[in-house]
Amino acid sequence: SRSINLAVIPGDGIGQEVVAQGLKVLSAVLPQDVKLETEEFDFGAKRYHATGETLTDADLDALKQHDAILLGAIGDPSVPSGVLERGFLLKLRFAFDHHVNLRPSKLLPGVETPLAGQPEIDFVVVREGTEGPYTGNGGTIRKGTEHEVATEVSVNTAFGVERVVRDAFARAQARPRKKLTLVHKNNVLTFAGHLWTNVFNRVAAEFPEVTTDYIHVDAATIYLVTDPARFDVIVTDNLFGDIITDLAAAVSGGIGVAASGNINPSGAFPSMFEPVHGSAPDIAGQGKADPSATVLSVALLLRHLGYETEAVRIEDAVSADLAERVGKPARSTDEIGDALAVRVAG
Amino acid sequence: SRSINLAVIPGDGIGQEVVAQGLKVLSAVLPQDVKLETEEFDFGAKRYHATGETLTDADLDALKQHDAILLGAIGDPSVPSGVLERGFLLKLRFAFDHHVNLRPSKLLPGVETPLAGQPEIDFVVVREGTEGPYTGNGGTIRKGTEHEVATEVSVNTAFGVERVVRDAFARAQARPRKKLTLVHKNNVLTFAGHLWTNVFNRVAAEFPEVTTDYIHVDAATIYLVTDPARFDVIVTDNLFGDIITDLAAAVSGGIGVAASGNINPSGAFPSMFEPVHGSAPDIAGQGKADPSATVLSVALLLRHLGYETEAVRIEDAVSADLAERVGKPARSTDEIGDALAVRVAG
Numbered sequence: 207s208r209s210i211n212l213a214v215i216p217g218d219g220i221g222q223e224v225v226a227q228g229l230k231v232l233s234a235v236l237p238q239d240v241k242l243e244t245e246e247f248d249f250g251a252k253r254y255h256a257t258g259e260t261l262t263d264a265d266l267d268a269l270k271q272h273d274a275i276l277l278g279a280i281g282d283p284s285v286p287s288g289v290l291e292r293g294f295l296l297k298l299r300f301a302f303d304h305h306v307n308l309r310p311s312k313l314l315p316g317v318e319t320p321l322a323g324q325p326e327i328d329f330v331v332v333r334e335g336t337e338g339p340y341t342g343n344g345g346t347i348r349k350g351t352e353h354e355v356a357t358e359v360s361v362n363t364a365f366g367v368e369r370v371v372r373d374a375f376a377r378a379q380a381r382p383r384k385k386l387t388l389v390h391k392n393n394v395l396t397f398a399g400h401l402w403t404n405v406f407n408r409v410a411a412e413f414p415e416v417t418t419d420y421i422h423v424d425a426a427t428i429y430l431v432t433d434p435a436r437f438d439v440i441v442t443d444n445l446f447g448d449i450i451t452d453l454a455a456a457v458s459g460g461i462g463v464a465a466s467g468n469i470n471p472s473g474a475f476p477s478m479f480e481p482v483h484g485s486a487p488d489i490a491g492q493g494k495a496d497p498s499a500t501v502l503s504v505a506l507l508l509r510h511l512g513y514e515t516e517a518v519r520i521e522d523a524v525s526a527d528l529a530e531r532v533g534k535p536a537r538s539t540d541e542i543g544d545a546l547a548v549r550v551a552g
Numbered sequence: 553s554r555s556i557n558l559a560v561i562p563g564d565g566i567g568q569e570v571v572a573q574g575l576k577v578l579s580a581v582l583p584q585d586v587k588l589e590t591e592e593f594d595f596g597a598k599r600y601h602a603t604g605e606t607l608t609d610a611d612l613d614a615l616k617q618h619d620a621i622l623l624g625a626i627g628d629p630s631v632p633s634g635v636l637e638r639g640f641l642l643k644l645r646f647a648f649d650h651h652v653n654l655r656p657s658k659l660l661p662g663v664e665t666p667l668a669g670q671p672e673i674d675f676v677v678v679r680e681g682t683e684g685p686y687t688g689n690g691g692t693i694r695k696g697t698e699h700e701v702a703t704e705v706s707v708n709t710a711f712g713v714e715r716v717v718r719d720a721f722a723r724a725q726a727r728p729r730k731k732l733t734l735v736h737k738n739n740v741l742t743f744a745g746h747l748w749t750n751v752f753n754r755v756a757a758e759f760p761e762v763t764t765d766y767i768h769v770d771a772a773t774i775y776l777v778t779d780p781a782r783f784d785v786i787v788t789d790n791l792f793g794d795i796i797t798d799l800a801a802a803v804s805g806g807i808g809v810a811a812s813g814n815i816n817p818s819g820a821f822p823s824m825f826e827p828v829h830g831s832a833p834d835i836a837g838q839g840k841a842d843p844s845a846t847v848l849s850v851a852l853l854l855r856h857l858g859y860e861t862e863a864v865r866i867e868d869a870v871s872a873d874l875a876e877r878v879g880k881p882a883r884s885t886d887e888i889g890d891a892l893a894v895r896v897a898g
């Protein structure tokens with residue numbers, strides 16, 4: 207018989223509320239014969255304040271025992287900027303080698319976009335997750351003086367770039383339009399830019415059916431608001447991916463519905479799935495948060511573990527739920543979760 | 553008697569066409585007693601192909617003799633990516649220490665935006681121009697092999713950050729709303745982020761009337777499409793500024809109307825003014841390019857040289873011209889230039 211052994215990290219702010227709905231829908235969608243086991247972890251601001259710990263080696267060992275990780279949100283204004291980001295979120299991505307950061311953008315029927323004319327949006331960004339300016343390389347001299355110098359080093363390796371580019375080509379190949387766009391800034395960041403461009407062109411030769419193009423990151427932000435329909439799959443660097451996926455989420459219905467996966471395709475470590483939105487402390491505990499992004503992250507999690515039918519069932523349920531919201535009064539986090547659980551079970 | 557000694561760089565693609573209109577409007581707006589002298593320089597793809605040169609020391613000496621520089625566009629697909637960008641555009645910015653890269657975004661009446669509901673947009677981005685990941689620091693080892701490593705180093709100095717932050721505070725102080733937003737990614741790029749944040753907070757103490765806030769660059773792209781009215785003045789790093797100003801241009805009417813100044817406030821070297829759009833080789837020579845962005849760059853140039861009345865006259869003319877376009881057939885580059893020249897002279 208089959209089983210899913212899930213690590214659950216509700217985290218801070220609205221994390222608790224939305225993860226509860228994600229688990230509700232997950233239980234509802236799974237066939238009877240799949241045994242779901244969950245273990246909850248208390249990472250986040252509260253634990254940091256109590257113990258000073260963000261993510262220990264023992265924590266990593268414990269997480270490693272699971273098939274996948276579902277995360278709500280980590281971050282709180284009471285913790286200095288960078289502590290939980292570097293000490294937990296990025297530490298986990300690096301420790302578990304989550305090099306494929308998958309962020310689909312699809313404008314679903316009935317969902318409002320800030321763009322005029324309700325354009326067609328259905329693309330996925332494959333963001334590199336373990337290199338670029340996110341490595342923490344760099345430093346500071348003469349800190350706090352008028353002679354301070356601070357550096358940040360973007361590290362890019364053929365190994366790291368090739369594996370994520372290859373993953374993106376495979377995803378493009380599997381989609382109807384079969385189109386892959388490389389986003390970088392190779393006219394200015396020429397060292398990293400040449401590496402990315404050369405690797406991209408080399409791997410392209412292995413995927414003759416995939417149409418390719420290249421866009422500078424600055425121009426990509428223009429296309430994302432003037433012609434988002436031109437994108438199918440995008441592959442890009444860690445920092446550019448961070449920036450354009452927030453914009454992509456905004457134009458395709460907002461971070462209330464943006465899901466993401468931090469994936470280690472080799473399976474050597476569990477992959478982690480989380481909504482793109484943060485902990486939103488301003489609305490925490492009020493039942494106002496939209497759990498759709500978390501529920502869609504559960505769909506990505508299921509797809510990653512091989513439960514394609516169930517993943518599609520969840521995506522269809524969220525889509526139908528969003529379409530029915532138009533003109534109706536707002537529902538609570540819990541009510542939306544209940545409605546989705548009913549739909550996927552149905 | 554007064555005089556303006558202008559270096560003119562038409563450059564590539566549509567550069568020639570739009571610069572001609574910029575000069576037409578400049579001549580028309582200047583009072584009789586101001587003597588305008590122009591010297592044209594042939595930088596760009598053609599010269600590069602003929603001589604291999606992009607910008608020599610002698611060129612820099614020649615440019616230095618002028619009060620300001622007006623540039624159309626540099627860049628052509630026949631030149632490998634990076635050659636003209638690093639060899640001309642960035643070389644000039646660094647050589648003349650253009651550390652204030654000024655990019656106003658104003659949605660003018662009658663101008664279409666890709667955003668729904670025609671929001672109010674009137675902000676200016678002060679982008680640092682001589683540091684960050686644009687310094688060319690970094691390198692490549694084992695190039696072309698599977699063990700290649702390429703690095704890009706973002707260099708940030710207290711000196712460099714403070715002068716641009718101070719400039720931005722002064723600009724915010726001079727505007728009615730007096731609001732300044734720092735855009736960075738200080739939760740991940742913690743070395744540079746701390747420097748930027750600390751300098752920002754220190755300088756803020758000198759400008760008690762200016763309201764300040766901080767936004768991560770990824771979140772900034774969301775606000776630029778969902779709530780652009782929240783911005784008044786933004787100060788940011790070179791790369792973040794590159795990215796968000798293209799997005800800012802897109803939401804506030806497109807790069808057809810986006811002007812910019814590469815400013816050395818000390819006056820030690822001439823400042824350079826250019827439209828944000830590139831050389832657009834696909835429409836070059838067809839009289840289709842909108843010269844408004846170049847004409848608005850001439851307004852920035854005049855303001856920089858102390859001709860405030862004339863700058864405002866140009867901005868009002870462009871605004872009126874754009875408002876009158878609605879529903880009318882498209883005019884040629886030349887016709888728009890003529891119309892603007894008539895307006896500013898009037």
Ligand SMILES: CC(C)[C@H](C(=O)O)[C@@H](O)C(=O)O
Pocket residue numbers: 291292295296448739740770
């Ligand atoms: C919180 C932060 C570390 C993170 C990132 O920059 O990757 C977030 O913005 C994201 O996109 O997941």
Ligand SMILES: CC(C)[C@H](C(=O)O)[C@@H](O)C(=O)O
Pocket residue numbers: 393394424637638641642794
């Ligand atoms: C062409 C390129 C070097 C330049 C930049 O990145 O600064 C351009 O994108 C700009 O914004 O002026």
